[in-house]
Amino acid sequence: MKKEDIGTICPVCGRANDCQIGGDKKCWCFDMSVNKAKLEQALKDKSKDQCLCRNCLKKLSVQ
Numbered sequence: 001m002k003k004e005d006i007g008t009i010c011p012v013c014g015r016a017n018d019c020q021i022g023g024d025k026k027c028w029c030f031d032m033s034v035n036k037a038k039l040e041q042a043l044k045d046k047s048k049d050q051c052l053c054r055n056c057l058k059k060l061s062v063q
Contacts, residue, residue, distance in 0.1 A: 010053035011046040019051040028054065033062040 010017040020027035029051065038060045042052075052060075
């Protein structure tokens with residue numbers, strides 16, 4: 001992964017993560033409940049400094 005992609009690319013699938021944290025409004029991810037064990041498994045051996053995309057985070061959400 002290129003240095004300029006850090007913070008913009010989902011570490012799980014490699015697609016754009018559409019992170020809104022740097023913007024002037026609350027990011028969509030704050031409204032999602034995620035299974036912590038599943039999240040840790042998905043990020044095993046991957047950068048934990050990057051946001052996941054909506055699709056990957058949704059797969060890890062608590063139903």
